[in-house]
Amino acid sequence: MRRSTRKQTRQRPHRVVMLGYPRAQILDISGPLEVFARTTRWLRDHRHLQRDAYEIELIAPTAGRLETSGGLGLFAERRYTEMRRADTLLIAGGIGYREMMQDRKLLQWIQNQATKVERIGSICTGALLLAAAGLLDGKSATTHWDYCDRLAQVARNARIERDAIYVQCDNLYTSAGVTAGMDMALGMVEADWGKAIALAVAQELVMYLKRPGGQSQFSRHLTAQRRDDVFGNLELWMLDHLDAELTVENLARRADMSPRHFARLFVQRIGMPPAAYVRRLRVEQARSRIESGATRAKQVARECGFADEQSMRRAFRHVLGVTPTDYRSRFAGARA
Template sequence: MHRGTRKQRRLHRVVMLGYPQAQILDIVGPLEVFARTARWLRDHHHLQRNAYEIELIAPSPGLLETSGGLALFAARRYTETRRADTLLIAGGIGYAALMQDRKLLQWIRNQASKVERIGSICTGALLLAAAGLLDGKSATTHWDYCDRLAQIATGTRVERDAIYVQSDNLYTSAGVTAGMDMALAMVEADRGKAVALAVAQELVMYLKRPGGQSQFSRHLTAQRRDDVFGNLELWMLDHLDAELTVENLARRAGMSPRHFARLFARRMGMPPAAYVRRLRVEQARSRIESGAARAKRVARECGFADEQSMRRAFRLLLGVTPTEYRARFAGDA
């Protein structure tokens, strides 16, 4: 407790690495969370000094044009950075130009061993991967770049549905606004849930969307697949309470069960049974988030044999039970 109190009294420096054609909200969103927390603590806890200090750095000092056309000012080059406790790497289409910058990647690698924690927003995770920091870790990025991340960081478990992922002192988040969810999680770790909740309320946000909450709508994703599997998935989403066996799905797709299972796994990234289980868990999770009262009814409507089957599936995919998920979501919201 004494050590924690001393840590809270110390100024915590949050440094964001931006660059030309970075996404502006990837930069200002998380930094606003820390800045607003510092102001809230001054106003409500009567702190005499800021709890957080924020700084934007870049490959070159001066104005950097973001991908939306607005320019931000970085007072310092990254090599001139003073002490950082939290180092964040912004995302945006400009990340590709930095992937071959060996000096920058080496600097990121060196900083990772010095800072209290390091994190990325959106495609910033690809820079962490290029710096060799994601090997043996779990990580996420914007859903449209997950395949790219998996290709670069072959030793990384890519969490494709996650809003943000914490793996030891390394944080990665999905696209754009997810960086603010990640920043709130960091504030909660530093200052406790009550402070993070108060800041979230001031920012008109949830305290946090659960780390495993899906980044995107399955219905929209299925509609983008203009083929037999896209049409099949749309049908599955509307009939999760049906008997979705390989044989029944293959019959609907007009294929033999063996050929269907092989093509499905290649196209969708997992066997049919695992995919059906994921769809059912996502639907059940959505029902719980919307306030569905009875677990038995949720299990039946989402196609689980019983509550215990749903419980096991939640444990496997989310690491929590439906009851724990309900309590977490209610507390966060």
């Protein structure tokens, strides 16, 4: 695993290169790059760094004007084969990814660069290009929730984290759609410069919170409302009764099924066992309470259905990768 060198010890700027292509998503490109550019400015203004922390560049299949999926044009100074150097290589997402997946020379180039750069990452459907280049085999990865099935088909030997904001696996990063690319970029800044600077940059960008990678991509209520079967109604009821005893037997009884049949169908429809899903719902509710200013962990645990504070702590670490205390400090730091 290559580890990003802290910039305090670097003699030159860390070079971040974004690969764009026709009909890429403009925010997939501009969002992460702005995080790195803003970090450079913040370090100059507040830490009086006498050099650039990051250099950024946009490359593409052809140099010149690059039309994004929204119709706005960006400018790529050079084509990807002319790239001079990259420490971090990012692959943008967008509806143009399908055409790029047919470009064998481009995919071979991505594969070759993965052995040279310190880290490589993707935003949204850019993960499908990493998959087509053979870089996700045996790795954990994510993409926009609407493309997870497609990613699983292309990267059959990858572990698809369908609900994560972003995933780091060794020196490979993948993120969900659009703004999640900024969360991933902030995660890289934190790895390079520490949590305090990453939070300060998030604050300058008026981002509500520097989200951990394991946070959910979307609202559970919206997901439940999209389901038009008994599980949709059951999910909505669960969200309103998280402090109830949500055992398989009780949930099956409410769905008018046998426990065994219910558990099997639940995994098929929801994608995880009932107990794991209940734990995730409770963590997300507890997270929301913390964001709303709740300070008493014991009360939050009780209201969200956890047996005690330790049970909530274990669930937070399993789902989000952080403790409730750490989550509160991150949130408070972003709001400060």
